[in-house]
Amino acid sequence: MDSIAELRSRLRAFAQERDWGRFHSPKNLAMALSGEAGELIAELQWLDDASVADGLEQGALKERLADEAADVLLYLVQFTEAAGIDLVDAAHAKIDRNESRYPVHLAHGTATKQTELHRPHQD
C-alpha cells in the first residue's frame, strides 16, 4: 500500500475511534498544521547550520525534528482528506508547474536569482 494512503487510513480510524472527526474541519486542521510547523522551526531558531549538523549527528535534535515533521505530515494528510484534495496529485502538479516557472537555464545560479524567483508577493 502506498505510504500516504496507508497513513490516511490509519488516521481516519484513529479519529473515528475517538469521535474526533467533528473537530476536523479544514480550517481547524490547517491551524493545527500551522501550529506544528511553528514547533518545527522553534527547534531550529537559535541554531546555526553547523550546530544543526552537530545536533542531527548526536540524535536528540533529529528525534525532535522527526517528531515535529511527522506532526506536520499527519495534519497535512488529514487536512487534504477533509478538503477532498488528492495530496499526491497536487504535489506532482506543483512540481510540473515549478519546472515551467523555473527553467533550468534561467534558474541555475546565484542566490540573488533564487531569491528573485522565489520572492513572495508584496502585501
Place this chain on the structure above:
Amino acid sequence: MDSIAELRSRLRAFAQERDWGRFHSPKNLAMALSGEAGELIAELQWLDDASVADGLEQGALKERLADEAADVLLYLVQFTEAAGIDLVDAAHAKIDRNESRYPVHLAHGTATKQTELHRPHQD
C-alpha cells in the same frame, strides 16, 4: 514506487539541475515549510466552515488549497531528506505514540477533553 519516495526523487533532481541544493539547509527548508503553512491558513482565515464548504464545491478555493498543501508537502519532503529523517517512519511512530497517549476510552468524547488532551505547553 511509493508516493513519498517518488516525490523525493523528483525534488532531488529538480534542485540538482538548478544548483539549489546549497540553499536547502534544514533551517532554510523549515522556514520555507512554515511560510507555506502560513499561506495555507491565509486562504481560510476569514471563512466560516459553511463558506469553506461552498468554496471547496465551487472549485477555486480547492485549487488554491491544493496548491498550498502541495507546497507544504514538497518542503516537508525536502526538509526531512536534508535532515536525514525518514518521514514515513516518523509518521507511523507518531501515530503509534498517539495511540498510547490518547486511549480510546479516555479520549472519546467532549471538546473539553480533546482540548485538554491537545493543550499545548505553557510558555
Place this chain on the structure above:
Amino acid sequence: MDSIAELRSRLRAFAQERDWGRFHSPKNLAMALSGEAGELIAELQWLDDASVADGLEQGALKERLADEAADVLLYLVQFTEAAGIDLVDAAHAKIDRNESRYPVHLAHGTATKQTELHRPHQD
C-alpha cells in the same frame, strides 16, 4: 515613555545582560516570532467561537493567549530593532495604505468581498 519604546529598551537590556544578542539575527528572530504565532493558533485550533468566548470568560484560556501574544510582540520588537525598522511608523504606513486599497464604499459589505479583497496571491 511610549509602550513600544519601553519594551524595546527592556528587551535590549535583557539580551545584553545574557549575551544573547549574537543569536538575535533578523532571520533567527523572525523564526522565533513565527514559532510563537504557531503556539498562539495552537491554543485555538480545536475551539469554535463559542468555546473561545467561554474560555476567555473563565480566564485560563485568556491567560495562555495573553502569554503567547506577549511572546509574539517581544520577538516582533526585537526583530524590527535588529533589522533597523521603525515598527510603529511601519504600522501607521500600512494602515494608510490599507485605507487606499480598501475604500470604505467598496469594502463595506459581504464576506465574499472581504475574502476577495484579502485573497493572498497564487503560488
Place this chain on the structure above:
Amino acid sequence: MDSIAELRSRLRAFAQERDWGRFHSPKNLAMALSGEAGELIAELQWLDDASVADGLEQGALKERLADEAADVLLYLVQFTEAAGIDLVDAAHAKIDRNESRYPVHLAHGTATKQTELHRPHQD
C-alpha cells in the same frame, strides 16, 4: 497618545467603517497573524545573514520586512483587543517572568545553554 493605543484606535475605526468587525473573531485574527508571520519568514528563507544585512542596506528588503512586520503588529493588536487582553501589560508580565526563568548568572553564555533554556516542549 501611546503608540499601541493609537494603533488600536485607528484599527477599530478602520474595521467599523468597513463592517469587518464580524470577521474579526479571536480565531480568525490569530490565523491572520500567523499568515503574516509566514510571509515575514518567507522573505528571509533563502538568505544567509550576510545577504540579509546587504538587503537591509539596499532598502528593498527592509521595506518588504517593514511591511510584513507591520501586518503582524496590526493583527496582534486586533487579536488582543478581540480577546480582551491588554497587550502591553502582557508583554511586561512576560519579560518579568523571563527574568526569573533565565537568571543572568545561568543564562549568560553558550549557544548550548541558550538552546537548552529555550528548548520547546516535546510533543
